[in-house]
Amino acid sequence: MTDLRHLSLGPLQDGARVIILGGGPAGVACGLRLRRRAEALGRRLTVTIIEGKDFTSESHYNQCIGVLSPPLPALLEEDLGIDFPYHLTRGEIREYVIHASRHQLRLPDEASPSIALRRVQFDSYMMEQARQRCVAIVPAQAMDLELHAQAVLVYTDSQPVEGDVVVGAFGLDEGTATLFARHTSYRQPEALSSVVTKYHPGDHAMAAFGPRIHAFLPAEAPIEFAAVTPKGNHLAINIAGRDVDAVRMRAFLKEGTVRAVLPNLDQAGQSDPHDLRFYKGRFPISQAKGYYGDRYVMVGDSAGLVRAFKGKGVTSAVQTGIRAADAMFDVGISRQAFEAGYHKANLDILRDLPYGHAMRLAVIVMARTGMMDAVIRAADQEPRLRRALLGAVSGHESYRQVWSDGLAPRSLAAVVRRLIIR
Ligand SMILES: Cc1cc2nc3c(=O)[nH]c(=O)nc-3n(C[C@H](O)[C@H](O)[C@H](O)COP(=O)(O)OP(=O)(O)OC[C@H]3O[C@@H](n4cnc5c(N)ncnc54)[C@H](O)[C@@H]3O)c2cc1C
Numbered sequence: 001m002t003d004l005r006h007l008s009l010g011p012l013q014d015g016a017r018v019i020i021l022g023g024g025p026a027g028v029a030c031g032l033r034l035r036r037r038a039e040a041l042g043r044r045l046t047v048t049i050i051e052g053k054d055f056t057s058e059s060h061y062n063q064c065i066g067v068l069s070p071p072l073p074a075l076l077e078e079d080l081g082i083d084f085p086y087h088l089t090r091g092e093i094r095e096y097v098i099h100a101s102r103h104q105l106r107l108p109d110e111a112s113p114s115i116a117l118r119r120v121q122f123d124s125y126m127m128e129q130a131r132q133r134c135v136a137i138v139p140a141q142a143m144d145l146e147l148h149a150q151a152v153l154v155y156t157d158s159q160p161v162e163g164d165v166v167v168g169a170f171g172l173d174e175g176t177a178t179l180f181a182r183h184t185s186y187r188q189p190e191a192l193s194s195v196v197t198k199y200h201p202g203d204h205a206m207a208a209f210g211p212r213i214h215a216f217l218p219a220e221a222p223i224e225f226a227a228v229t230p231k232g233n234h235l236a237i238n239i240a241g242r243d244v245d246a247v248r249m250r251a252f253l254k255e256g257t258v259r260a261v262l263p264n265l266d267q268a269g270q271s272d273p274h275d276l277r278f279y280k281g282r283f284p285i286s287q288a289k290g291y292y293g294d295r296y297v298m299v300g301d302s303a304g305l306v307r308a309f310k311g312k313g314v315t316s317a318v319q320t321g322i323r324a325a326d327a328m329f330d331v332g333i334s335r336q337a338f339e340a341g342y343h344k345a346n347l348d349i350l351r352d353l354p355y356g357h358a359m360r361l362a363v364i365v366m367a368r369t370g371m372m373d374a375v376i377r378a379a380d381q382e383p384r385l386r387r388a389l390l391g392a393v394s395g396h397e398s399y400r401q402v403w404s405d406g407l408a409p410r411s412l413a414a415v416v417r418r419l420i421i422r
Pocket residue numbers: 021022023024025026027050051052053062063064065066067068069140141142143169170171172173176194195196238281282283299300301302306311312313314315317
């Protein structure tokens with residue numbers, strides 16, 4: 001690795017001040033890692049997180065289904081020194097059911113189950129861990145920033161915060177992205193939109209639903225994928241695509257294959273008045289441009305450093321938050337330092353992005369042409385193809401590995417057989 005310690009924007013020294021703009025998983029992970037490293041090195045370090053939402057009262061939240069997957073528990077415990085909040089668990093995900101237009105396939109995932117919880121409670125827990133480790137929390141909205149040769153200044157709607165470097169951990173917030181775009185070469189990643197809703201079908205129906213996510217790959221545009229996820233006492237339903245909206249969600253909820261997995265949908269709202277309210281969110285699907293420079297670096301969704309297409313957004317956010325903290329300690333806070341210490345550390349994510357994009361396009365084409373039904377039926381017979389589908393839908397495998405399994409001669413032969421014998 002290039003040695004940049006001689007530069008004035010070199011590794012964080014005793015007395016350094018880091019501002020983190022955004023207190024989601026990426027920002028808080030970065031703050032926790034910075035404090036941990038500072039303590040280990042015996043350096044004084046001021047870390048300030050500016051967060052506009054109040055997670056503790058649960059009056060605000062970050063849009064998420066709340067399915068958290070390995071290696072997140074290990075990242076929290078080993079790299080951040082905090083316990084994974086198993087006490088917040090609302091259930092484990094032990095199986096996926098993929099629905100194409102006519103066929104479906106069950107994919108058990110007993111080896112590495114994911115955990116379903118309420119995301120707002122996870123964010124509140126993480127923020128409290130940061131507070132306990134002397135991270136200063138400014139409950140405010142950042143309004144503007146100045147990047148100077150010697151320092152960074154962030155203006156908020158409560159107080160100004162000055163530091164040596166600013167970490168952009170603001171997710172896909174367009175207003176905050178515009179602030180950075182005004183002062184730097186930063187440009188937000190491209191995104192898919194999503195609509196989320198939930199309802200409470202009753203205890204018996206939830207027990208019968210079981211610990212499985214139903215994933216849908218509909219033939220009609222614009223929905224690219226959709227899922228129904230059990231969350232303890234309710235089901236969360238989300239659709240995603242370039243241009244999905246409430247009208248699409250209503251149509252999706254009326255489809256026969258979807259209704260077949262949604263018990264007691266007609267009684268929604270009887271036990272909870274919030275049932276079937278719609279919420280809008282966005283997923284990044286590309287890398288952001290100019291996501292680091294002198295005295296600034298983006299982490300998580302802001303950087304677009306996530307698994308392309310779908311899956312594991314929280315895990316990637318925490319991972320990139322940790323990597324940015326390490327880069328600031330080990331290499332520095334200049335553009336070159338982030339290039340050497342941060343960009344290179346994220347090559348595993350970056351190199352998988354083209355495979356993820358190709359997978360997204362392939363899935364759209366296969367779903368629209370009915371070929372996905374042949375793939376699903378073939379996977380029923382061919383273990384390697386089944387592994388490819390589980391790796392993709394659970395997010396456990398890189399897309400490169402998914403392609404390698406999906407294009408293996410036996411997988412291809414099984415699909416061709418299914419296409420011939422309809
Ligand atoms: C519908 C949907 C479902 C999803 N489900 C899952 C899932 O089940 N599992 C999973 O792992 N991932 C899921 N994701 C992805 C996951 O939510 C994100 O990848 C993850 O939240 C990214 O974390 P982050 O810290 O980068 O950004 P965020 O979680 O978006 O956090 C950014 C924070 O910055 C704050 N902020 C922004 N601007 C300002 C400002 N100007 N001043 C102060 N504060 C500011 C915001 O209030 C926010 O708290 C889902 C996403 C969507 C849209």
